[in-house]
Amino acid sequence: MTLHHSPRIGVLAIQGDYAAHAAALSEAGAEPVEVRLPRQLGSLDGIILPGGESTTILRFLEKDNFFASLREFCLKKPVFGTCAGSILLAREVRNPAQQSLAALDCVAERNAYGRQIDSSIVTVEAALPGGPLEMVFIRAPRLVELGPTVEVLARRDNDPVLVRQGTVLAATFHPELSADRRIHKYFVESVVSA
Numbered sequence: 001m002t003l004h005h006s007p008r009i010g011v012l013a014i015q016g017d018y019a020a021h022a023a024a025l026s027e028a029g030a031e032p033v034e035v036r037l038p039r040q041l042g043s044l045d046g047i048i049l050p051g052g053e054s055t056t057i058l059r060f061l062e063k064d065n066f067f068a069s070l071r072e073f074c075l076k077k078p079v080f081g082t083c084a085g086s087i088l089l090a091r092e093v094r095n096p097a098q099q100s101l102a103a104l105d106c107v108a109e110r111n112a113y114g115r116q117i118d119s120s121i122v123t124v125e126a127a128l129p130g131g132p133l134e135m136v137f138i139r140a141p142r143l144v145e146l147g148p149t150v151e152v153l154a155r156r157d158n159d160p161v162l163v164r165q166g167t168v169l170a171a172t173f174h175p176e177l178s179a180d181r182r183i184h185k186y187f188v189e190s191v192v193s194a
C-alpha cells in the first residue's frame with residue numbers, strides 16, 4: 001500500500017530528546033506527532049521511541065494501558081527505537097532486568113560500556129548508501145543474543161549498533177543528534193512502503 005499523504009509518524013513524547021526526533025522527521029519528509037496518550041496511536045503510520053531513561057519511560061507507560069497499546073502497535077506498524085527506545089523494544093533487558101515490549105529479538109544490556117566510552121561520538125560504516133555515519137552514544141546499551149532474523153546494519157567494533165527485524169528498526173545511539181538525516185529517511189521510507 002502506498003500512502004497518499006506524508007506519513008504521520010509519532011514520537012513518544014514522555015521524556016528524553018523527542019523534540020530533536022520530531023525535527024529530524026520533518027526534515028526527512030514526514031509529519032511528526034508528539035505522542036503522550038495511547039489513544040493517539042490510532043492515527044499513526046509508525047512511531048519513534050526516543051532515547052532518555054528507559055525506566056522512567058516505562059513508568060509512564062504503566063498508565064491507561066499505554067504499554068499494552070504500544071506493544072500491539074509495534075507488532076503491526078513500523079517502529080524505530082533509539083538508545084533507551086531500543087532497550088524498550090528488546091525481547092529481554094539486563095543490568096538490571098526490566099519489562100520490555102519484546103518486539104525485537106535480542107537482549108539489551110543497559111549501560112554496557114565502561115565509564116571511558118560511556119558517551120562518545122564515532123564515525124562508522126553502515127549498510128546505508130552515502131558513506132560512514134556519525135553516531136552519538138550516550139550511556140548506550142549493548143544488543144546481544146540477536147535472533148536469526150535480525151539484520152545488522154552497522155557495528156561499532158564488534159557490537160551491533162543499528163539493527164532491523166522486519167518493520168522494527170533499532171539504534172543504540174542517537175541519530176537525531178547528528179546533522180545527517182539518512183537514518184530518519186530510511187525509517188520514513190520503510191513506513192511509506194510498509
Ligand code: GLN
Binds near residue numbers: 050082084140
Ligand atoms: N542508559 C539509558 C537507559 O538505560 C539509555 C540512555 C539513552 O537513551 N541515551 O535507559
